[in-house]
Amino acid sequence: KKVEDVETEDKELESEMVFLGLQGMIDPPRQEVKDAVEDCRTAGIGVVMATGDNIETAKAVGKELGFDPEGATKGEEIEKMSDTELENRVKNTEVFARVSPKHKVRISQALQDQDYTVAMTGDGVNDAPALKNSDVGIAMGQRGTDVAKKSSDMVLQDDNFVTIRDAIAEGRAIFDNIRKVTNQLLSTNSGEVMFVFLGILIGGLLFPEYFSGSNSVVLTAVMILWVNFASDGPPAIALGEDPKVDGIMKKQPRSRDESIIDKKILSMIAFTGPAAALTMLPLFFWNIENFVLAQTMLFMALAFFEIMMFQVIRRDYGLKLRDNKYLIAGMLFASSSHLLILYTPIGEYFGITPLSLAQWGYIAGALTIFTAIELSFRRLLSRKFGDRKTHLHGK
Known part of the structure; x- marks a missing residue:
């Protein structure tokens, strides 16, 4: 509407308008x-x-x-x-x-x-x-x-x-990583307990002549502390850098009351310790006549068992070793640390002796047998507990 006088009242402005468009x-x-x-x-x-x-x-x-x-x-x-x-x-x-x-x-x-x-x-x-x-x-x-x-x-x-959405995916990844670290630490520590307990029990019953005085334990406190520092420390920290797994947003939400240690993980922890002890303690008793060598064999078996368990656990999530470069670095650090004390004068403070290639072969064989048993058990658990399936309206 064309207006001649800008002072025109509103009522007049809103009348006799011409439609120009919408x-x-x-x-x-x-x-x-x-x-x-x-x-x-x-x-x-x-x-x-x-x-x-x-x-x-x-x-x-x-x-x-x-x-x-x-x-x-x-x-x-x-x-x-x-x-x-x-x-x-x-x-x-x-x-x-x-x-x-x-x-x-x-x-x-x-x-x-x-x-x-x-x-x-x-x-x-x-x-x-x-x-x-x-x-x-x-x-x-x-x-x-x-x-x-x-x-x-x-x-x-x-x-x-x-x-x-991205925050939910990241939160799920963090929860998974916490579970991995918890699973690894408790599983391997249960192995340490079983190594010492079953070692003393079997040794005291079957080889009493070798278990007296300073030779009363299969692993010394210093050995166990070293394994906890080198094998568990850096790799466990690096495990927290694991990336999100494919399909992390295709899983049903967890219950708000679900614990970090669920029945599946608890079953793994309960199985891993005895399985590791029963497959690796023979290394000790086979060489018991040379007590220092026997302890060294079991010490190195325990050290690399704990390193190996990181990837065993990550397999449950479909992760490959190359997916986490920090974990590779942590595992290399742990392995190098064990070899350093074994083949240098530092080993004297741990009461260990250098191992031959053949002796390493026996350790590798024991670890291979354990890994096969452990992976088979984990497959059975996966079938029993399964993965959480999605549904449309989550809770």
Whole structure:
């Protein structure tokens, strides 16, 4: 409308207008978000969209991101539902529209009442109650309000849903690495205990003439301390640098109450110690007439058994040795340290003697037999316990 006088009243300005055109605006979601949502679903994590937008807008955006628009629920419908009705609705609904802060809290609570672990994202003041009420509140770091940030458990610095997916994958990898280290340390330490216990028991019963005074143990305290330092130390630290395994986001989420040491790992720990002792103690008793040589053989067998166990455990996760260069360095350091004390005058302080190539062959044979037994047992455990399978709506 052409206006001659800028002082014209509003009522006059809004009359006798001429239609020139219509302009529409859209704030499209990031393309990578669709893939991230799908990855989360593959990982057994249910993703739900709750927005204050019009229901048709919510359906359109949701469909673009891979959400099922069927059954989309409006806030006014939630208002009329009982808690039980809402619990039934949220199990099969992926899009909620025209929801108020109160409705978001009810949606979150309905999921929590069914033992779901709920993570909620938000950026505005009206999101604060839902962020506070959820198990994990995630506020936007760039456009989020101070109220939202203070109400949340963590702040997403780049405001990108993809980062949440990546953080979940990284968290799973860290948990796996903690399990690997725990499994390795407890399995090998149980081996040390069984070496000493069964060694003294068998030696005292069958070879009493060799077990008296200073010759009362198969391994000295210094030997065990050295193995714990060299074989366990650097490689165990390097094990924490293991990369994420392929398919880490295709596993069902763990229960929030699941322990680091589950039944499968506990079974491995219980088996590994006796199996290692029974396959390697013969090295000691075969050479018992030369007690120093016998201790040296068992000492080196224990040292390289602990180094070898790192890769044995990593095989359960589909990892190859070359996948972690830090672990290779740690294992080389440990091996070199053992050879250094064996073939230098330092060995005198440990009470050991250099070994011949043939004697190393016997150690290698014992380690090979143990490895075959150990891997067979682990395959049986994998069949019994299996891998966690995914499902659509994770808890």
